[in-house]
Amino acid sequence: MEKEITIIGAGLVGSLLSIYLSKRGYKVSIYERRGDMRTNVVSAGRSINLALSDRGIRALEEVGIMDEIRRIAIPMHGREIHNPDGTSAYQPYGKEGQFINSVSRADLNCKLMDLAEQHGVTIFFHQKAEAIDWKQNEIHFVNPENESTLFVKSDVILGSDGSFSAARLTHQLQSDRFQYEQFYIDYGYKELHIPGGASSAFQLKENALHIWPRGQYMMIALPNTDGSFTCTLFFPFEGDPSFESLSDETKLREFFEINFSDAMNRMPTLVDDFFSNPTGSLVTVKCFPWIRENKFALIGDAAHAIVPFFGQGMNCGFEDCAVLNQMLDEYSDDWEKALPAYQELRKPDADAIAELALNNFVEMRDKVADPQFLLQKKIEGYFSSKHPDKWTPAYGMVTFSPEIRYSEALQRGKQQQAIMDEIMQMPSLESAWDSETVEKNMLEKISQQNSHV
Numbered sequence: 128m129e130k131e132i133t134i135i136g137a138g139l140v141g142s143l144l145s146i147y148l149s150k151r152g153y154k155v156s157i158y159e160r161r162g163d164m165r166t167n168v169v170s171a172g173r174s175i176n177l178a179l180s181d182r183g184i185r186a187l188e189e190v191g192i193m194d195e196i197r198r199i200a201i202p203m204h205g206r207e208i209h210n211p212d213g214t215s216a217y218q219p220y221g222k223e224g225q226f227i228n229s230v231s232r233a234d235l236n237c238k239l240m241d242l243a244e245q246h247g248v249t250i251f252f253h254q255k256a257e258a259i260d261w262k263q264n265e266i267h268f269v270n271p272e273n274e275s276t277l278f279v280k281s282d283v284i285l286g287s288d289g290s291f292s293a294a295r296l297t298h299q300l301q302s303d304r305f306q307y308e309q310f311y312i313d314y315g316y317k318e319l320h321i322p323g324g325a326s327s328a329f330q331l332k333e334n335a336l337h338i339w340p341r342g343q344y345m346m347i348a349l350p351n352t353d354g355s356f357t358c359t360l361f362f363p364f365e366g367d368p369s370f371e372s373l374s375d376e377t378k379l380r381e382f383f384e385i386n387f388s389d390a391m392n393r394m395p396t397l398v399d400d401f402f403s404n405p406t407g408s409l410v411t412v413k414c415f416p417w418i419r420e421n422k423f424a425l426i427g428d429a430a431h432a433i434v435p436f437f438g439q440g441m442n443c444g445f446e447d448c449a450v451l452n453q454m455l456d457e458y459s460d461d462w463e464k465a466l467p468a469y470q471e472l473r474k475p476d477a478d479a480i481a482e483l484a485l486n487n488f489v490e491m492r493d494k495v496a497d498p499q500f501l502l503q504k505k506i507e508g509y510f511s512s513k514h515p516d517k518w519t520p521a522y523g524m525v526t527f528s529p530e531i532r533y534s535e536a537l538q539r540g541k542q543q544q545a546i547m548d549e550i551m552q553m554p555s556l557e558s559a560w561d562s563e564t565v566e567k568n569m570l571e572k573i574s575q576q577n578s579h580v
């Protein structure tokens with residue numbers, strides 16, 4: 128008999144997962160807490176966007192839907208760094224032809240739900256999972272609109288209900304030795320807006336991710352297809368400056384004039400946006416186990432929420448779907464074997480990207496404007512182009528090399544950083560960064576490291 132699968136949460140990961148599973152021949156239903164966002168445009172047309180990169184793209188290609196997604200994506204080939212004095216500088220992300228993509232979260236989610244339905248998936252809206260009865264394999268849903276209840280039995284239950292997952296909580300409360308760790312950073316985020324100019328012209332460079340690094344805080348901006356940019360200010364909750372200290376319009380304007388003047392000139396709704404938009408918090412969640420026998424697994428943010436500074440949360444969740452599918456291939460759809468294999472492969476990678484993401488905050492808000500850091504990146508880029516088999520910069524491993532696991536990228540990144548820490552001590556490096564001496568020194572250090580492995 129055809130196995131029935133219930134997915135909790137029709138977000139980015141749940142929707143993609145449903146496509147993978149329905150392509151395998153399962154009868155798949157998704158239950159989503161919210162209404163159908165395709166008919167309820169809540170955000171008054173304002174777009175919130177995400178960076179989609181190679182790991183996510185690989186999964187979307189595998190299920191054959193990347194061509195559709197490409198139509199709503201804007202390539203970003205590098206970072207445009209905005210200095211406090213109003214000047215800016217461009218840093219390409221990787222090698223020629225490597226880029227990440229700005230995609231509207233809502234458009235991507237809507238498109239994934241459309242495609243899921245085209246693949247035979249049924250999506251039920253206004254169904255909030257409250258609890259799971261593991262003996263009966265039955266999920267208890269409540270309709271937040273009218274409080275009506277629904278009980279759904281299923282052969283397999285997959286929890287893709289995001290960082291505050293109800294599926295995870297019910298699993299946790301009824302598991303022996305469940306490990307759980309939740310960690311908030313002292314920074315929050317707020318979305319701000321730069322509208323398109325005349326005839327929807329982009330007011331900043333279109334094909335770039337814009338960063339205003341300011342040491343202890345930063346703002347970024349990603350382009351939207353209508354010519355606008357969504358800006359995100361990552362800022363301390365408390366202290367000076369902070370969300371708390373910018374308590375009125377005068378303080379806000381003064382602060383932006385000093386620190387983000389070039390952006391502020393293009394933000395006619397700054398004051399409204401700042402005081403009306405919510406301040407989001409940034410959480411890392413780690414837990415284990417992710418699975419229950421052959422009948423339940425957590426996936427995406429429900430299994431591993433991370434901070435957004437590597438632009439990898441969704442990409443990682445999409446990769447989870449690809450790995451689960453790969454395990455089902457390997458074990459011929461024997462869920463008893465596929466689920467533990469999925470968990471074993473993904474848990475170290477999820478832990479690794481959580482660490483990489485936290486580290487990247489310091490890099491983005493502080494180091495990208497530091498001349499020593501830029502020199503190091505220049506040396507790494509040059510060396511990597513001469514010895515691609517020996518060196519891939521950490522950013523490239525995470526963003527453009529899906530064949531390298533996150534856990535391997537983390538480990539290799541640390542080894543490379545140890546080498547660079549020594550190289551950066553060499554004299555006259557500014558003029559000798561592309562010299563044979565530096566190259567030889569790096570090759571020697573790599574071979575010393577390899578001989579210790």
Ligand SMILES: Cc1cc2nc3c(=O)[nH]c(=O)nc-3n(C[C@H](O)[C@H](O)[C@H](O)COP(=O)(O)OP(=O)(O)OC[C@H]3O[C@@H](n4cnc5c(N)ncnc54)[C@H](O)[C@@H]3O)c2cc1C
Nearest residue numbers: 136138139140160178256288289427428438439440441442
């Ligand atoms: C500011 C910010 C910027 C980010 N930028 C990037 C980026 O550039 N690139 C990137 O890859 N990632 C980024 N991320 C991370 C990305 O948003 C998440 O990793 C991604 O949304 C996870 O998808 P998901 O489907 O697991 O969870 P979600 O997108 O949270 O979806 C969960 C779904 O489950 C539903 N749900 C919740 N509870 C229940 C319940 N009890 N019952 C039924 N349904 C329920 C929700 O309504 C939702 O539809 C960013 C995150 C933040 C906060």
